[in-house]
Amino acid sequence: MKTIIKTIKTIKIDPLKCTGCRACEMACSTFHAKPQFRIVNPTRSRIRVFWDEENDVYIPILAGEYTQAECNSRYIITMNKKEYGECSFCRSSCPSRDLFKEPDSGIALKCDVCGEPMPEGGPMCVQWCASGALTYAPERTEEIELAEEEVEEGVEEL
Numbered sequence: 001m002k003t004i005i006k007t008i009k010t011i012k013i014d015p016l017k018c019t020g021c022r023a024c025e026m027a028c029s030t031f032h033a034k035p036q037f038r039i040v041n042p043t044r045s046r047i048r049v050f051w052d053e054e055n056d057v058y059i060p061i062l063a064g065e066y067t068q069a070e071c072n073s074r075y076i077i078t079m080n081k082k083e084y085g086e087c088s089f090c091r092s093s094c095p096s097r098d099l100f101k102e103p104d105s106g107i108a109l110k111c112d113v114c115g116e117p118m119p120e121g122g123p124m125c126v127q128w129c130a131s132g133a134l135t136y137a138p139e140r141t142e143e144i145e146l147a148e149e150e151v152e153e154g155v156e157e158l
């Protein structure tokens with residue numbers, strides 16, 4: 001086992017401030033486009049805005065890890081007396097749905113917090129969110145223990 005220090009980067013989401021403008025989706029997709037900034041295609045975005053049409057609520061979701069497993073225990077989620085469908089808030093791409101997958105290749109998409117070095121001014125989706133629904137929390141570090149083969153790029157050893 002190795003003790004390492006990992007840098008934690010966090011984007012906070014306040015759904016109550018989200019207007020559903022989807023500027024975050026456009027910003028993320030064009031930042032990750034090749035060549036960069038040439039194409040705007042929200043289906044390639046690592047943040048997607050879920051719209052609860054019935055209740056007129058918008059909830060931004062950041063893409064997390066890919067999982068090969070499909071859930072076998074799906075539930076209706078109730079929040080503030082509103083009901084939401086099974087996969088509505090899931091951050092994973094998985095075999096069950098197309099969300100957070102590259103549309104041409106099917107490769108899973110994951111938020112990399114805009115990579116290293118981070119763009120001047122912070123993550124692109126945060127910069128483009130005029131309503132303040134997305135905010136970038138100050139970076140923090142955390143000590144964790146990993147098996148040697150698990151040490152990842154971007155993790156600094158003690």
Ligand code: SF4
Pocket residue numbers: 017018019020021022023024025049058060128129130131132133134
């Ligand atoms: S840019 Fe901000 S307000 Fe617009 S959809 Fe994204 S999170 Fe919501």
Ligand code: SF4
Pocket residue numbers: 011027028029031045046047062063110111112113114115123124125126
């Ligand atoms: S932090 Fe960067 S990679 Fe992550 S969703 Fe926002 S724009 Fe996309």
